[in-house]
Amino acid sequence: MAGVLKTSPAGAAAARNGRRSGRGRKTLVRLVLVRLAASAGVLWGAVTVTFVLLQVMPGSTADVLLARSAVGPEVRAAIIAEYGLDDPLPLQYLTYLGRIVRGEFGESYVLRRPVWDEIAAQLPGTLLLVATTLLATAVAAVVHGVVSANRRAWVRSLFASAESLVVALPPFWLGLLLLTVFSFTLHWFPAIGSSSPAGLVLPTAALAAGPAAVVAGVLREGLLRAMDEPFVVTARARGIGEAALRLRHVLRHALLPVTTLLGWIAGSLIGGAVIIEIVFSRQGIGRLALSAVANKDMPMVIAVVLVTAVAFVLVTIAVDILTWVIDPRTRDAGR
Amino acid sequence: MPRSLWPWTAVLVVLAVMAAVPSLFTGIDPDAADLNAPLHPPSAEHWLGTDQNGRDLYARIVYGARPSLLIGTGAVLLALAAGVVIGVAAAQLGRVADQVLSRSLDVVLSVPGLLLVFLVVAVLGPGSGTAAVGLAVVSMPGFARVARSEVIRLRSAQYVEAAHGFGWSRAQVVARHVLPNAAGPVLALATVSLGAMIVASSSLSFVGLGPRPPTAEWGAMLSDSREFLALAWWPAVFPGVAITVAVLAVTFVGQHLNRRVEGRLS
Numbered sequence: 001m002a003g004v005l006k007t008s009p010a011g012a013a014a015a016r017n018g019r020r021s022g023r024g025r026k027t028l029v030r031l032v033l034v035r036l037a038a039s040a041g042v043l044w045g046a047v048t049v050t051f052v053l054l055q056v057m058p059g060s061t062a063d064v065l066l067a068r069s070a071v072g073p074e075v076r077a078a079i080i081a082e083y084g085l086d087d088p089l090p091l092q093y094l095t096y097l098g099r100i101v102r103g104e105f106g107e108s109y110v111l112r113r114p115v116w117d118e119i120a121a122q123l124p125g126t127l128l129l130v131a132t133t134l135l136a137t138a139v140a141a142v143v144h145g146v147v148s149a150n151r152r153a154w155v156r157s158l159f160a161s162a163e164s165l166v167v168a169l170p171p172f173w174l175g176l177l178l179l180t181v182f183s184f185t186l187h188w189f190p191a192i193g194s195s196s197p198a199g200l201v202l203p204t205a206a207l208a209a210g211p212a213a214v215v216a217g218v219l220r221e222g223l224l225r226a227m228d229e230p231f232v233v234t235a236r237a238r239g240i241g242e243a244a245l246r247l248r249h250v251l252r253h254a255l256l257p258v259t260t261l262l263g264w265i266a267g268s269l270i271g272g273a274v275i276i277e278i279v280f281s282r283q284g285i286g287r288l289a290l291s292a293v294a295n296k297d298m299p300m301v302i303a304v305v306l307v308t309a310v311a312f313v314l315v316t317i318a319v320d321i322l323t324w325v326i327d328p329r330t331r332d333a334g335r
Numbered sequence: 336m337p338r339s340l341w342p343w344t345a346v347l348v349v350l351a352v353m354a355a356v357p358s359l360f361t362g363i364d365p366d367a368a369d370l371n372a373p374l375h376p377p378s379a380e381h382w383l384g385t386d387q388n389g390r391d392l393y394a395r396i397v398y399g400a401r402p403s404l405l406i407g408t409g410a411v412l413l414a415l416a417a418g419v420v421i422g423v424a425a426a427q428l429g430r431v432a433d434q435v436l437s438r439s440l441d442v443v444l445s446v447p448g449l450l451l452v453f454l455v456v457a458v459l460g461p462g463s464g465t466a467a468v469g470l471a472v473v474s475m476p477g478f479a480r481v482a483r484s485e486v487i488r489l490r491s492a493q494y495v496e497a498a499h500g501f502g503w504s505r506a507q508v509v510a511r512h513v514l515p516n517a518a519g520p521v522l523a524l525a526t527v528s529l530g531a532m533i534v535a536s537s538s539l540s541f542v543g544l545g546p547r548p549p550t551a552e553w554g555a556m557l558s559d560s561r562e563f564l565a566l567a568w569w570p571a572v573f574p575g576v577a578i579t580v581a582v583l584a585v586t587f588v589g590q591h592l593n594r595r596v597e598g599r600l601s
Contacts, residue, residue: 038441039445041438041441042438042441042442042445043445045438045439045441045442045445046442046445046446049442050454053454053458057458164583164586164587165579165583167586168530168534168579168582168583168586169575169579170534170537170538170541170554170575170578170579170582171538172537172538172541172554172557173557173575173578173579176557176560176561176564176571176575177571177572177575179564180564180568180571180572183564184564184565267447268447268448270447270450271447271448271449271450272449274449274450274453275449275538275541275542278541278542279541279561289450289453290453290542290543290544292453292457293453293456293457293461293544294461294543296457296460298457301453301454301457302454304450304453305446305450305451305453305454308446308447308450309445309446309447309450312445312446312447313445
């Protein structure tokens with residue numbers, strides 16, 4: 001955090017020149033390029049790890065890819081030709097790398113379908129859940145954070161205790177409780193396996209509760225700290241109302257660490273959604289991944305891992321850009 | 336220790352004893368199925384009711400403490416050990432080693448945690464040990480990063496430079512001076528991670544990637560309860576209460592220990 005808050009001559013200059021200055025744009029392009037290059041390296045590492053795993057798993061690589069599905073010898077021969085499994089290892093690696101770069105994740109011999117078709121069919125459901133959760137997290141955290149940023153210590157500690165409790169709740173259990181109360185007892189929401197918008201409410205709530213509590217806590221700290229800043233006195237001296245002061249000046253100031261945190265949460269939600277999808281029997285990457293693991297369907301497992309890694313990395317870059325836009329102080333070229 | 340923490344410390348002690356000697360808390364066999372009493376609500380005979388096979392839920396929660404808490408604890412210990420070794424190596428073995436290890440950690444961090452665990456389970460097959468290893472792989476980079484930055488910070492400390500001046504070998508200095516002083520932040524991370532690891536391990540059991548049935552495990556019990564939600568609320572409630580209380584106790588006591596360590600350091 002110290003790096004984020006550091007003001008440097010370069011950052012100050014960029015701030016003075018404003019968001020649209022030539023210098024600022026150049027730094028943003030630089031930031032994006034550097035981050036893209038680093039991410040490409042990381043993803044190459046991830047692909048390499050999956051290649052190594054395929055090699056070290058017991059049984060021949062063809063058997064591993066087949067997950068012991070019963071196939072004819074001609075399919076087996078096709079796999080060996082496709083992956084170049086008779087070639088020396090370095091060549092096999094290059095073949096593998098080339099396939100992944102072209103997005104050829106192969107076929108799931110368990111499902112008898114191209115891996116990519118299956119993922120493309122399941123991904124939108126998961127992304128929709130992640131998006132609604134992120135929105136719910138942000139809204140709930142801002143409302144809760146602003147309301148609880150109270151100067152009385154006992155009010156703050158009451159909210160903090162509630163947040164600790166919510167964070168300790170396993171999301172999948174919260175999902176079960178919500179199902180028991182709102183679906184099976186009150187019948188307000190469809191039970192499980194629903195793809196209607198109403199069916200999205202409970203999974204979103206179960207997934208958003210924990211992150212919202214964490215973000216609200218951070219936001220409250222930031223709000224209280226920002227309330228002590230000199231600009232608050234200035235704004236008050238200009239005769240601004242308390243609500244306007246909080247919403248227009250203090251909140252904006254406190255939102256920066258929250259943006260970083262939300263980005264991190266967006267990444268981790270991809271994993272969290274997996275469990276929640278299973279609780280609510282929703283279509284999505286989660287159930288796909290789980291059944292692939294249960295069947296040792298390695299082409300599918302590897303594809304899901306790599307696709308989510310790409311999503312994760314893209315989210316991280318997006319957050320960096322967002323931080324750059326929101327806070328001129330972070331535009332320190334040396335960072 | 337502040338008075339408000341006493342109940343949580345007591346909870347931790349009770350959970351530890353429960354995990355070690357479950358028979359102290361109940362005489363009922365957690366695996367004894369009574370097919371005449373499936374899904375009985377809480378009563379004098381079955382304090383927390385019975386599950387779909389007529390097994391006593393209280394006994395299963397008591398016996399479930401060991402697997403439920405051990406996987407998360409094991410994962411933290413594994414991650415701690417591996418992370419410290421990697422972190423110290425990155426800090427001590429020169430620029431190339433540092434680059435290779437640090438970029439490898441980035442690779443591990445680029446995959447969403449749960450899916451990385453799935454990958455480990457797909458390779459090693461499901462089970463308690465695999466779950467612990469998978470969770471350890473996911474949380475290891477955090478420990479490695481903290482250990483690395485602590486070692487680098489301490490490298491310029493005067494007593495470390497003095498020890499080098501006395502002609503001590505690098506390994507001696509690391510073992511005698513650097514590690515003991517780097518322990519605080521690393522252990523702080525361990526206590527913070529423990530609660531999250533307990534939740535994560537129960538999540539794995541919930542989706543069937545934890546200990547094999549009929550092992551009583553809190554996450555697995557909640558998974559069983561799913562099919563009977565419309566009939567019985569108690570199997571879906573009590574194991575979750577156990578997880579939440581355990582996580583809260585670990586978190587509150589851990590936070591207190593961290594504050595004390597920080598206070599001593601500053």
